[in-house]
Amino acid sequence: MGEAALAAVGRERRVVLTMPVFSGVYNIVSQSDLIAIIPHQLAKRMAPRAGFEIYEPPMPIARVQICMVWHKRADATPAHRWLREQIATLMAPLDDDGAGAARQS
Template sequence: MREIERVFHAAKRFDPAELERTFTLMGADFFSMLLMPSLAARITRIAPAVSLRFLDSARGDVARLLQEDEIDAALERPLEVPDWVSSALLFHSPCAIIAAKDNAAINRAGIEQNGLLPIELFCEVPHAIRSIDGSMSGFTDEALAKIGRARRVSLALPHFQAVALAVASGNYLAAVPRQFAVSAARTLPIVIYEPPLSIPVPEIRMYWHARHDDEPPHRWIRDQILETVGAFGFPEAGNE
């Protein structure tokens, strides 16, 4: 009973302004670019003694890293994880197709920005993909196989930003999260198009070890992540 009271009073006394701690998150460069600047600014205002560290998804197995407390949370697409891993929906991530503004094949076809790419063109033009394990296929290839089609993947890179840069300077197409496509198009000479087929829309989730479910600082940082993502207006951000 005394232990319960102690935990209760500790939670009641929690003040983020007095917190001194480093939180380690892990995910794709999608998050380091889109989420972390806003999250860091928010945390600095609320808890100036808190530090943030962000690791790339290629760092290793999420469950192991959570078990060993090497990371506090992972921001990832759907994962098969043990029962002791808790999670929360961040947002849904529909797919968009990006190409260089001067992509010759698309310009010859006269496809306008945000227009639907013909399936023949989509399969004919070489693709660049983000791949952290070196594989040359993904959700898009699975969707194509279901309709008896295949694309030509010519370039696999470990980061979304590298994919966008390759697309901007070459004749590649790339299927990327729409949120990233919109962000990249603000600074790179790329155009966004609609895919010619239905590509699964993955849930982007936040994963953490269940032993931290009720830990006040951990609950607080999770809330900050959810609220920061929610402010972006992503589809169904933070709702389940």
Template structure:
């Protein structure tokens, strides 16, 4: 944004996109968030979506566990379930 002479002023910060959308639907504010989330949540609240005029930083998502659970069958099964769900979820990142 600095390259374009723009500066972002953050008025609200929240750990959940859904609460940010709820606040946005009652204000004149703008919200920046990953497009795969914007597309799905905007449909529910009737909000408009526009692409940013710059390339945003890429967000990485991690599945993390303690190494002592590497060979644990139940833990392995759970990790596989989480990964399978994220790969097929409409809220998952698409490349």
């Protein structure tokens, strides 16, 4: 997520560990001298609970797009459509610019 931004200012990451979920990342960071780049909405929500500070990165970082994908045979399935709508509704508040509705194709 931050490699290109760091490269643009002549720096590179020094990876100490990798984790498959952000909750592991903020828990480790809150108990160490490490830093991490995590989604801002998640950081705002978890900082008071996990006890870490939030700082803006010193360089611009490209936004990450999160999208849903599914097989075309599930496109018209009512249960699958309902699930996609639920996910889009739950994720919409995390979209900073308010465009959060997922496109249904």
